[in-house]
Amino acid sequence: MPSEFELIARYFTRPTPRTVLGVGDDGAIVRVSPGMELVISTDMLVAGTHFLGNGQTPADPEDLGWKTLAVNVSDMAAMGAEPRWALLAVALPEATAAFEAWISAFARGLFDCAGSFGVELIGGDTTRGPLNLCPTIFGEVPQGQALLRSGASPGDEIWVSGTPGLAALGLAHLQGRCMLSEPALTDCLAALARPQPRVALGIALRGLASAAIDVSDGLLADLGHILERSAVAATVQFDRLPGAALAACADQALAQDCLLGGGDDYELVFTAAPGHHARIDALARELHLTLTAIGSIRPVGGETLNLEDAQGRAVPILRRGFDHFAGTP
Numbered sequence: 001m002p003s004e005f006e007l008i009a010r011y012f013t014r015p016t017p018r019t020v021l022g023v024g025d026d027g028a029i030v031r032v033s034p035g036m037e038l039v040i041s042t043d044m045l046v047a048g049t050h051f052l053g054n055g056q057t058p059a060d061p062e063d064l065g066w067k068t069l070a071v072n073v074s075d076m077a078a079m080g081a082e083p084r085w086a087l088l089a090v091a092l093p094e095a096t097a098a099f100e101a102w103i104s105a106f107a108r109g110l111f112d113c114a115g116s117f118g119v120e121l122i123g124g125d126t127t128r129g130p131l132n133l134c135p136t137i138f139g140e141v142p143q144g145q146a147l148l149r150s151g152a153s154p155g156d157e158i159w160v161s162g163t164p165g166l167a168a169l170g171l172a173h174l175q176g177r178c179m180l181s182e183p184a185l186t187d188c189l190a191a192l193a194r195p196q197p198r199v200a201l202g203i204a205l206r207g208l209a210s211a212a213i214d215v216s217d218g219l220l221a222d223l224g225h226i227l228e229r230s231a232v233a234a235t236v237q238f239d240r241l242p243g244a245a246l247a248a249c250a251d252q253a254l255a256q257d258c259l260l261g262g263g264d265d266y267e268l269v270f271t272a273a274p275g276h277h278a279r280i281d282a283l284a285r286e287l288h289l290t291l292t293a294i295g296s297i298r299p300v301g302g303e304t305l306n307l308e309d310a311q312g313r314a315v316p317i318l319r320r321g322f323d324h325f326a327g328t329p
Contacts, residue, residue: 007100008126011107012088016120019085028122030085036140041075043216044134061102063193064133065109070195071216072137073117074266077202078214080147081139083119089136091129117199147205147212147270152230156210156271156297159280161198162290164219165245165255166191168262172254184248195266201291204283205270212270218261220305220317223269227297227304230271236295239310260307261319271297 008023016022020029032038045068059067069086076083088110093099114121119137170188173180180188198214205212211226220236227234241259249255272280277293284291307315 007103008124011103012110012121012124014111014114014121016122019120019122022120022122028085028087030122030138033140035143037143037146039076039079039081039139039141039146040136041072041079042134042136043071043075044132045071046130046132060193061105062109062112065106065111066113066194067109068106068133069110069113069117069119069135069137070197071266072135073113073119073197073199074195074214074216076137076139077197077199078147078212078268079139079141080145080202080206080209080212081141082203083117083137083139083197083199085122085138086114086119087136088121088124089126089134090124091127091132093128093131117197142206145206147202147209149211149213149226149229151209152211152226152232152271152297153273154232154297154299155274157274157277157293158223158234158236158269158271158295158297159291159293160215160219160242160267160269161201161292162196162265162267163191163242163244164215164265164267165242165259165262166248167195167264167266168192168258169245169249169255171262171264172249172258178249178251178254180248184244187244188248192264195264197266198268198289200287201268201283201289204287205268205272208276208279208283209270209272212268215265215267215269216263218263218319219265219269220260220307221263224305226269226271230297231300232297233300233302233304233306234295234297235306235308237310238307238315240292240294242290242292257319260317 013023020031022028073083166188170192172178211230213222213226215222245259246255280291307317309315
C-alpha cells in the first residue's frame with residue numbers, strides 16, 4: 001500500500017493553474033482578484049451521520065467524492081460567491097488494497113465536482129482514523145456584494161429553488177422507511193447522491209436577493225436562520241411549496257416531513273423585494289431552474305414562523321430540520 005504522501009500525490013494532486021502555489025508545501029498561496037473579497041467556509045462529513053456507513057449500505061465512493069465537495073460549493077452559492085479553491089482534510093481507515101480502490105473512486109468524484117465548478121484543490125491533510133471528510137472552500141465575491149442571512153425585511157417575498165424534499169425521501173427509501181417507484185426513485189436518489197450547488201443562481205442574485213441560505217438541515221430550519229439573523233418573522237404558504245416530494249411518496253406524512261425538514265437538498269432559500277418578482281421569474285427561465293415564491297417576510301410578532309394552507313389555516317409543523325445535538329432523527 002502507498003504511504004500517506006504517495007496517496008496524496010497519486011489521488012489528490014492535480015494541476016492548479018490559477019493558484020500561485022498548490023499541493024506540496026506547508027501551505028498554499030493564492031492571489032485574490034482585484035476588487036474581490038474572499039469567502040471561506042467548511043463542512044464536515046462523517047460516516048454514519050452525513051452518509052451511510054458504520055454497518056449500513058455504504059455510499060458509492062465516487063458519488064461521495066462529488067458530494068463532499070458539492071456541499072461546500074453550495075455554501076459559496078448561498079453567498080453569491082464564485083468557488084475558487086479548496087483544502088481537504090480526511091481521516092481514513094487502515095489502508096488496504098480494497099480501500100485504495102475506494103480512494104481512487106472517491107477522488108474521481110471529487111475532481112468531477114471540482115471541474116464542474118472551477119475549483120482547484122490546493123492542499124489539505126490525511127490521517128488514520130474513522131472515515132471523516134472535511135473540506136474547506138474559498139470563493140470570491142465583488143466587494144460589498146455577498147449575499148448574507150441578515151438582510152431580509154418585512155414585505156420581502158421568500159423564494160426557494162428546485163424541488164426540496166427529494167434527497168430526504170431518497171434517504172428514507174434506502175433506510176426502508178418508504179418504497180419509492182420510478183421515475184421518482186431515480187430523481188430522489190440522484191438528489192441525495194449528487195446534489196447540484198446553485199452557483200449560477202447565487203451569482204445572479206447579487207443585487208436582487210436581500211438574504212440567502214442553502215438548504216442543508218431542512219427548509220424551515222434554514223429559513224429560520226435568515227429570520228434570526230434578520231430579526232424578522234415569516235409566513236410560508238404550504239400550497240405554494242414545490243410538490244415533487246409530495247407526489248413521489250404515498251406516505252404523505254413522511255413526504256411532508258421530508259419537504260419541510262428533511263434537508264440535504266442544497267437548494268437556495270432567499271428573500272427579495274416584491275419589485276424584483278418579474279426579474280426572478282425571468283432568471284428562472286434563463287437558468288432553466290424552478291424558482292418558487294413560497295411566502296413573505298413580516299415584522300416580528302407572535303410566532304416567528306407560520307405555515308398556512310390556502311385558506312389561511314395553520315398547518316402543524318412537526319419538525320423543522322436536523323440538529324446534530326438535539327437527537328433529531
